[in-house]
Amino acid sequence: MPGATFIRPVYFYVILSVSLFVIAGLISVRCTQPDKEKEVSVSNNEYVGDQACISCHAKEHGEWGISDHFKAMQVANDSTVLGDFNNSSYTADGITSRFFKKDGKFYINTQGEDGKNHDYEIKYTFGYYPLQQYLVAFDKGRMQVTRQSWDSRLNKWFHQYAGQKIAAGDWLHWTGNAQNWNTMCAECHSTNLQKNYDFETDSYKTTFSNLTVSCESCHGPAKAHIDFVSSKDYDPKDKNNNGSFMLLARYSSQQAEIQTCFPCHARKGNISAHMIQSGEIMDNFIPEIPSTEYYHADGQVDDEDYTYASFLQSEMYKHGVKCSNCHNPHSGKLLIAGNGVCGQCHQKEKYDVPSHTFHAVNTEGAECKNCHMPSKYYMGNDLRHDHIFRVPRPDLSVKNGTPNACNDCHKDKTADWAAKAVVQWYGPERKYHFAEDLVPGSRMDGQAQAHLIKLIKDSATPAIIQATAVHYMAGINNDASLQVLLNELDHKDAQVRYRAVTGLVGFDPNKWRGSVIPLLGDKVRAVRVAAANALITVDGAQMQQDYGPAYSKASAELNDYIMYQTDFASGNVMAADYFMKLRNYEKAESFYLRGLQKDTAMNYARLNLATMYNMMARNNDALRVLQDALKTDAKNDRIYFNMALLYNEMGDLQQTKKCLEQAITLKSANPRVYYNYGVLLQQQGQHDEAAKRYKQALALAPADADINFALCVLYLQQNKPQLATPYAQTLRKYYPADNRFMQLYQQLGLVQ
Numbered sequence: 121m122p123g124a125t126f127i128r129p130v131y132f133y134v135i136l137s138v139s140l141f142v143i144a145g146l147i148s149v150r151c152t153q154p155d156k157e158k159e160v161s162v163s164n165n166e167y168v169g170d171q172a173c174i175s176c177h178a179k180e181h182g183e184w185g186i187s188d189h190f191k192a193m194q195v196a197n198d199s200t201v202l203g204d205f206n207n208s209s210y211t212a213d214g215i216t217s218r219f220f221k222k223d224g225k226f227y228i229n230t231q232g233e234d235g236k237n238h239d240y241e242i243k244y245t246f247g248y249y250p251l252q253q254y255l256v257a258f259d260k261g262r263m264q265v266t267r268q269s270w271d272s273r274l275n276k277w278f279h280q281y282a283g284q285k286i287a288a289g290d291w292l293h294w295t296g297n298a299q300n301w302n303t304m305c306a307e308c309h310s311t312n313l314q315k316n317y318d319f320e321t322d323s324y325k326t327t328f329s330n331l332t333v334s335c336e337s338c339h340g341p342a343k344a345h346i347d348f349v350s351s352k353d354y355d356p357k358d359k360n361n362n363g364s365f366m367l368l369a370r371y372s373s374q375q376a377e378i379q380t381c382f383p384c385h386a387r388k389g390n391i392s393a394h395m396i397q398s399g400e401i402m403d404n405f406i407p408e409i410p411s412t413e414y415y416h417a418d419g420q421v422d423d424e425d426y427t428y429a430s431f432l433q434s435e436m437y438k439h440g441v442k443c444s445n446c447h448n449p450h451s452g453k454l455l456i457a458g459n460g461v462c463g464q465c466h467q468k469e470k471y472d473v474p475s476h477t478f479h480a481v482n483t484e485g486a487e488c489k490n491c492h493m494p495s496k497y498y499m500g501n502d503l504r505h506d507h508i509f510r511v512p513r514p515d516l517s518v519k520n521g522t523p524n525a526c527n528d529c530h531k532d533k534t535a536d537w538a539a540k541a542v543v544q545w546y547g548p549e550r551k552y553h554f555a556e557d558l559v560p561g562s563r564m565d566g567q568a569q570a571h572l573i574k575l576i577k578d579s580a581t582p583a584i585i586q587a588t589a590v591h592y593m594a595g596i597n598n599d600a601s602l603q604v605l606l607n608e609l610d611h612k613d614a615q616v617r618y619r620a621v622t623g624l625v626g627f628d629p630n631k632w633r634g635s636v637i638p639l640l641g642d643k644v645r646a647v648r649v650a651a652a653n654a655l656i657t658v659d660g661a662q663m664q665q666d667y668g669p670a671y672s673k674a675s676a677e678l679n680d681y682i683m684y685q686t687d688f689a690s691g692n693v694m695a696a697d698y699f700m701k702l703r704n705y706e707k708a709e710s711f712y713l714r715g716l717q718k719d720t721a722m723n724y725a726r727l728n729l730a731t732m733y734n735m736m737a738r739n740n741d742a743l744r745v746l747q748d749a750l751k752t753d754a755k756n757d758r759i760y761f762n763m764a765l766l767y768n769e770m771g772d773l774q775q776t777k778k779c780l781e782q783a784i785t786l787k788s789a790n791p792r793v794y795y796n797y798g799v800l801l802q803q804q805g806q807h808d809e810a811a812k813r814y815k816q817a818l819a820l821a822p823a824d825a826d827i828n829f830a831l832c833v834l835y836l837q838q839n840k841p842q843l844a845t846p847y848a849q850t851l852r853k854y855y856p857a858d859n860r861f862m863q864l865y866q867q868l869g870l871v872q
Contacts, residue, residue: 261324386428514538566822594623
């Protein structure tokens with residue numbers, strides 16, 4: 121029987137959703153149009169500006185004029201600038217900035233990308249309340265957002281990243297890629313924005329139809345609408361004229377509003393510059409799911425996640441509530457102040473009383489939003505409420521360490537105190553919530569799978585949570601997970617299908633390739649892109665011959681998606697990974713290096729670049745890149761692990777062992793670190809130490825085939841079949857049809 125082998129995992133991957141800040145565009149749904157005989161041509165429909173709307177929609181235009189949308193972006197002048205530019209100064213985090221006016225223009229003297237102070241003219245204001253930011257024009261068409269922001273509530277300057285000393289040249293420095301207006305902010309602060317990025321020259325020619333978020337941001341270009349309502353064919357009494365060539369007409373459906381509002385109120389990435397007019401958000405965007413990368417394990421927001429994934433979890437969404445049920449769509453204000461907006465559906469006599477809130481009337485504790493929409497500060501001073509509309513569950517905080525609304529206010533109390541108070545008020549029984557399975561499922565350990573399967577199979581589970589469960593399931597690499605992912609390829613929700621496809625990439629392609637190929641023709645673009653990416657290593661000529669138009673279209677959409685992201689640091693790495701899979705190493709190398717030029721701290725680019733150099737038999741270059749990575753992050757266990765693999769391939773077992781030991785010292789959570797160290801120890805005859813490391817690996821991945829098999833082999837080599845049997849039984853449970861282990865089962869008498 122063969123012994124365990126030193127395994128090199130696949131390190132490179134295409135990141136299919138990169139969006140650390142708002143990078144949004146607008147998509148609308150066409151509403152009911154006039155009868156065909158009255159139809160006018162919309163092929164040349166154009167944006168005409170908000171002034172064209174006033175004559176018929178004065179009330180709505182007036183409401184919009186006081187909204188945050190209206191003030192999203194404005195030319196810097198005495199009427200729009202809120203900050204103190206009267207030769208004031210502000211010092212924070214080692215940087216002193218001065219704000220002044222010259223020749224009627226606004227300037228800030230602050231640290232530039234070279235580390236020295238310079239005068240920068242403020243071209244535009246950005247936002248209004250509770251903070252206002254400022255835009256500075258740089259070369260190649262880019263605009264940058266200053267770190268110094270004006271607190272509109274307290275009337276003072278402040279730093280959004282308080283306490284962080286961000287060096288010039290850092291990705292997060294205000295002159296860096298992270299604070300670039302063109303790619304990070306612009307689409308959600310202007311109308312009909314076209315980024316127009318040229319990756320060859322690394323420059324922008326960004327345009328917009330209206331500087332700020334105007335009527336046509338939500339309703340679409342208005343020329344055809346105005347032409348129609350001005351024509352003899354228009355009859356205002358005809359209900360079929362609702363919309364009249366405008367998108368998102370009055371009384372639009374919940375889904376229509378979601379497609380309009382959420383592209384700017386979601387954490388997501390764009391698929392392409394070319395928008396598809398669609399009722400499906402994933403034709404144009406890939407929204408984040410509430411996984412632990414950006415959210416708490418129970419689905420509550422953690423990072424700057426906005427509202428989309430939260431709202432889709434909620435009972436409000438389930439029961440058809442839409443944005444305009446609570447918000448005036450033009451002013452953005454609540455329709456009714458305080459608890460009144462909730463009282464539209466929830467009886468005041470039952471819920472807005474101390475017998476329900478257990479807080480005195482007209483206190484913060486009696487406000488619905490503070491219990492059912494927990495809040496957090498973002499961007500330094502912007503308090504935002506999570507749109508999950510969830511019953512507080514301090515008992516789950518006790519069990520899982522997740523936040524709860526009670527302790528958001530009662531910070532001096534424990535979660536156990538809050539849980540006991542809830543029992544005292546409402547009794548001992550709590551209604552089931554999917555978080556009870558989502559949290560243990562998020563751990564992706566030996567007990568996680570059952571919880572995830574329950575969420576996926578339960579039709580009452582919100583689709584966004586099913587997608588999250590599928591995402592977690594992909595991290596548990598066994599036959600049961602594989603089958604679940606295959607089953608979800610035909611799920612009615614595009615997000616679930618998308619996550620199933622992306623999750624399958626970690627499994628043996630021979631087991632899923634045939635099931636994924638049909639999704640090249642999926643009705644939703646994001647799913648087609650994911651399918652094309654999953655199949656990227658398949659022989660293109662054969663795919664073209666067998667699947668022709670579907671393969672060509674999906675591949676072109678994938679390429680379009682990849683190249684659209686290349687103005688962003690991580691987008692360059694995504695492109696590099698893409699070209700590496702296509703074995704276009706020269707192009708891949710150029711994108712890796714440009715990504716690192718934009719963000720010198722982006723070590724996963726170095727890890728992937730080193731992997732590519734290894735594939736090209738350029739191991740000395742690979743080692744150099746990994747050594748550079750250590751200079752950036754000397755406490756990164758993954759770098760040491762990759763170096764160990766490289767040294768092992770180069771025949772330097774002493775350095776291999778040293779790097780593995782260093783990764784273990786850093787408490788790596790990667791089971792392969794302990795597994796490969798166990799293999800090395802086993803090869804050197806240190807059986808007890810090898811078993812110890814294998815078991816450490818197994819604690820991190822209890823169902824892993826390689827680890828369980830390695831322990832079986834180790835104990836059989838020592839003639840200890842009784843110790844090997846439990847691990848063989850694990851293999852038989854999770855991989856019953858895997859022929860690799862049949863000889864083992866026979867040797868241990870587990871099969872006839």
